[in-house]
Amino acid sequence: MPWEMDAARFDALVDEALDAIPDELAALVHNVVVLVADEPPPEEADDLLGLYEGVALTERGLNEGGALPDRIFLFRRPLMDYCDSLEQLVEEIRVTVVHEIAHHFGIDDDRLHALGYG
Template identity: 35%
Template sequence: MVLAPDADALEMLARRAIAAMPPLFREHLNGIAIQIEEFASEAVLAELGIEDPWDLTGLYEGRALTEQSIWDSGGLPPVIRLYRRPLLEEWVDTGVALDALIAHVIVHEVGHHFGFSDEDMHAIEKDMTGS
């Protein structure tokens, strides 16, 4: 019997994905928390206009670096939330390696932290994976 990867395994893969990023990005990610949850909350889904909780695999919560100021203080650190069950479902449905899938989601969410466009995030992912 094979068990689905637990939250700790997904967090390990997420941290590996961050460690594989170019140094310029990694140095700005030290304060970002990674949290693994089974699904997004109903409030989060409603805020994003998503009806099906299986449709959301990750979420960045925080202000983009482009919107931060040295005068900011007392705010919560940025968080990347990964939603375990939707990620595992996508993994099974697509056949994509779980580490590659997690890396893809992490790159996308980190892109929000940096204020990048989808094209920028695709280029970063391509540099990381070579494809």
């Protein structure tokens, strides 16, 4: 059954998930912004939970300096629809954050699924 949470509380859960990333890993994330949107873009699946837009570190050349930040999106409505409880939502936000940050490091979906982040 669908349920709701106000945007400020949802954003706070995203902040908590980001704060839980180990410092050693967080220190390696550069020029990335994390954004929350209510819905995925129209060209994406309606049930998409998150999206990484950018160039993975493994794909960057020497001329990447000064580029706009990579972007990680978390999609509020699909995440809310996917989860039946606050506990499940907290966990799914955490998993989605880790999943999208992994794309920043060049880890593909197949590997993430094998690791349980799919």
